[in-house]
Amino acid sequence: MKERAFTRSKEYFERAAKIIPGGIYGSKSPGFLVPGHFPYYLEGGKGSCIIDVDGNQYIDFLCGYGSQIVGYGNPAVDLPALEQARRGDLLNQPHPVMVELAERLVDLVDGMDWAVFVKNGTDATTLATSISRADTGKQIIVAAEGAYHGAANWCSTNVFPVFTSAEQRDVRYFPYNDSAALEEIFKNNRGKIACVILTPYHHPTYKPQQLPTPEFLAAVERLCHIEGAYFIMDDIRANFRLSMAGSHSYFGAHPDLVTMGKALANGYPISVLLGSDVLKKTASSFFITGTYWMSAVPMIAAMATLNEMERLGGPQRLAQLGGMLKAGLETLGHQAGFAARVSGPLAIPFLTFDEDPDLYLNQKFCAAMADRGVFMHPHHNWFISLAHSEEDIERTLDAAKSAFAELLQSFRQSNGDSL
Amino acid sequence: MKTTSADLHTEEKQILAVLKASLALALAQEVSRLEHEGAAIGIQIRIFSQGKVLRIPKITNGGSALSLVFFSPDAALSVFSGGKGLAIPVPMKLRAFQVLRLFQKTSSRAQELIKAENTPDSIKARLLLSATLHGLEAVSEDSWLRRRMQIIPDGSVLVRSGDIRFVVQKRGSTIVVAEDTHAEPNAILSFKDYQSAIAVLSGKRQAVVALGLGEVQIKGLLPLVQGLFAVLDRLAWYLGVQV
Numbered sequence: 047m048k049e050r051a052f053t054r055s056k057e058y059f060e061r062a063a064k065i066i067p068g069g070i071y072g073s074k075s076p077g078f079l080v081p082g083h084f085p086y087y088l089e090g091g092k093g094s095c096i097i098d099v100d101g102n103q104y105i106d107f108l109c110g111y112g113s114q115i116v117g118y119g120n121p122a123v124d125l126p127a128l129e130q131a132r133r134g135d136l137l138n139q140p141h142p143v144m145v146e147l148a149e150r151l152v153d154l155v156d157g158m159d160w161a162v163f164v165k166n167g168t169d170a171t172t173l174a175t176s177i178s179r180a181d182t183g184k185q186i187i188v189a190a191e192g193a194y195h196g197a198a199n200w201c202s203t204n205v206f207p208v209f210t211s212a213e214q215r216d217v218r219y220f221p222y223n224d225s226a227a228l229e230e231i232f233k234n235n236r237g238k239i240a241c242v243i244l245t246p247y248h249h250p251t252y253k254p255q256q257l258p259t260p261e262f263l264a265a266v267e268r269l270c271h272i273e274g275a276y277f278i279m280d281d282i283r284a285n286f287r288l289s290m291a292g293s294h295s296y297f298g299a300h301p302d303l304v305t306m307g308k309a310l311a312n313g314y315p316i317s318v319l320l321g322s323d324v325l326k327k328t329a330s331s332f333f334i335t336g337t338y339w340m341s342a343v344p345m346i347a348a349m350a351t352l353n354e355m356e357r358l359g360g361p362q363r364l365a366q367l368g369g370m371l372k373a374g375l376e377t378l379g380h381q382a383g384f385a386a387r388v389s390g391p392l393a394i395p396f397l398t399f400d401e402d403p404d405l406y407l408n409q410k411f412c413a414a415m416a417d418r419g420v421f422m423h424p425h426h427n428w429f430i431s432l433a434h435s436e437e438d439i440e441r442t443l444d445a446a447k448s449a450f451a452e453l454l455q456s457f458r459q460s461n462g463d464s465l
Numbered sequence: 466m467k468t469t470s471a472d473l474h475t476e477e478k479q480i481l482a483v484l485k486a487s488l489a490l491a492l493a494q495e496v497s498r499l500e501h502e503g504a505a506i507g508i509q510i511r512i513f514s515q516g517k518v519l520r521i522p523k524i525t526n527g528g529s530a531l532s533l534v535f536f537s538p539d540a541a542l543s544v545f546s547g548g549k550g551l552a553i554p555v556p557m558k559l560r561a562f563q564v565l566r567l568f569q570k571t572s573s574r575a576q577e578l579i580k581a582e583n584t585p586d587s588i589k590a591r592l593l594l595s596a597t598l599h600g601l602e603a604v605s606e607d608s609w610l611r612r613r614m615q616i617i618p619d620g621s622v623l624v625r626s627g628d629i630r631f632v633v634q635k636r637g638s639t640i641v642v643a644e645d646t647h648a649e650p651n652a653i654l655s656f657k658d659y660q661s662a663i664a665v666l667s668g669k670r671q672a673v674v675a676l677g678l679g680e681v682q683i684k685g686l687l688p689l690v691q692g693l694f695a696v697l698d699r700l701a702w703y704l705g706v707q708v
Contacts, residue, residue: 059678063673063674070677076676077683406686
């Protein structure tokens with residue numbers, strides 16, 4: 047195993063810290079990974095691999111936080127996108143591809159009748175809750191504890207009094223999959239709930255992932271129906287990795303609004319709010335705009351990404367690769383004596399250790415994997431892409447075998463104390 | 466942004482008074498340990514405000530030979546900021562005055578040690594760490610932080626620099642600081658060396674930069690440590706208030 051240097055990463059970071067708050071802000075902050083084992087700056091990627099500014103290469107299982115689904119630098123996406131970039135990206139009026147993409151998505155995604163294009167997940171979720179509020183005339187948004195719906199004040203972890211007394215005041219939280227707790231919120235806020243926003247399954251950071259029970263989704267729909275509240279499925283993170291018809295289709299749910307992004311255009315900046323007919327009139331009455339929201343290049347890229355996903359086998363292929371990774375990691379972990387558990391859908395796995403809810407073992411394991419050229423986030427779920435190959439998974443499992451051995455050795459040396 | 470104590474509302478002024486008192490006690494206790502063979506500063510500070518006595522986190526394990534009573538947060542703020550103010554020692558006995566003298570001496574000595582260039586790094590780091598962590602304890606009462614504290618998971622953080630080890634316990638909206646109990650912590654925050662601790666705790670190095678450069682390491686339950694960073698921010702805000 048070659049010692050990895052991060053000299054240039056650190057140099058850039060030190061420069062950044064002088065003029066950029068936090069150096070690198072948000073989820074890409076070095077402290078969210080394991081400093082000393084992960085790069086801070088990346089130079090590029092090709093297929094399933096990324097390369098950092100110090101020349102270190104990794105098989106990547108973060109995939110640009112899910113946005114890479116057909117691989118870095120995939121010419122099937124990049125060539126038409128570059129061609130459009132040459133011809134003009136941001137024009138005075140929309141490019142006709144906007145109509146084609148909207149038609150394609152409405153045909154593809156179960157139960158959706160219209161589409162509005164925006165840039166980030168936050169844009170889509172905020173627009174979804176705003177339309178729900180405007181339509182119902184009610185104020186309260188209900189969400190699951192620990193769920194991530196973006197960085198806007200109503201849903202972010204920026205808890206400051208000025209927000210808690212305003213935008214965050216009307217958001218109620220309940221434990222995911224807890225129908226009774228949700229029912230209690232509805233009971234206590236009768237006539238005030240505009241919407242329930244949920245991710246298709248629960249993927250909180252720092253914790254194992256949790257799939258929805260059919261009873262839970264049925265309870266959400268029943269309560270929303272009784273109350274006259276809307277059901278928003280925030281599919282930004284998972285979209286198209288579980289089903290080309292949307293993750294709600296995979297889990298048998300029937301939301302009124304669906305948000306999608308990330309993998310939609312293989313990393314090109316675009317997200318979308320899809321809605322059912324019942325909300326089309328209200329959506330039409332909204333003034334919806336953003337400088338870059340109708341850029342042509344990401345829409346061209348989205349069309350090409352959808353084609354490429356279908357060509358490469360889509361969710362079935364992802365599940366096949368993810369299944370191979372899950373089985374391998376759990377077996378190797380158990381063989382080394384750890385209660386290693388891969389949670390979540392096969393295409394979006396996350397490894398945790400049942401004996402260590404504080405994640406010391408995650409941090410140690412992912413650091414050891416990074417040392418061996420595999421980028422697996424210690425605190426955030428991973429992603430399989432259609433650019434991954436069986437050979438990538440085999441190489442990853444080879445690295446994991448040696449990483450588990452290192453973990454075991456550290457564990458013994460520390461006498462079971464915090465690693 | 467408020468910058469002077471006159472701008473603070475009642476609760477903020479109370480918190481600041483408690484904070485200043487806590488820091489003085491923590492530092493006095495550290496100096497007593499270093500230079501007075503561990504003589505306990507058996508002192509209890511009571512600050513009356515709006516009909517109640519403010520809670521000063523307990524620093525010493527020694528018995529309280531003396532209560533130092535302030536009849537307003539303003540009086541405490543003034544005294545602990547080097548100004549004048551009415552403080553009543555109770556009981557007014559010789560032993561009590563001896564303790565008070567030791568407290569005054571060690572408190573001002575702590576400031577000297579932190580500022581002096583020839584103070585060994587280990588001592589400087591210990592003083593700064595003790596002051597910072599006990600400061601966290603004091604500001605955790607702030608209602609500004611209450612909502613924030615709710616989303617920080619409960620647990621213990623071992624904070625270490627060389628052989629200096631403190632444990633910060635977060636339970637609900639309360640923070641308690643203790644010497645290392647050697648129990649399994651939920652998270653560990655360690656400084657690479659004393660210099661790193663001094664640089665960060667004295668504000669010369671941004672914590673986030675130190676983290677990125679490997680001068681500070683965090684392990685375990687990260688939301689707990691990151692949550693405490695928010696409390697640290699609030700502490701820094703209080704310490705920036707001019708009295």
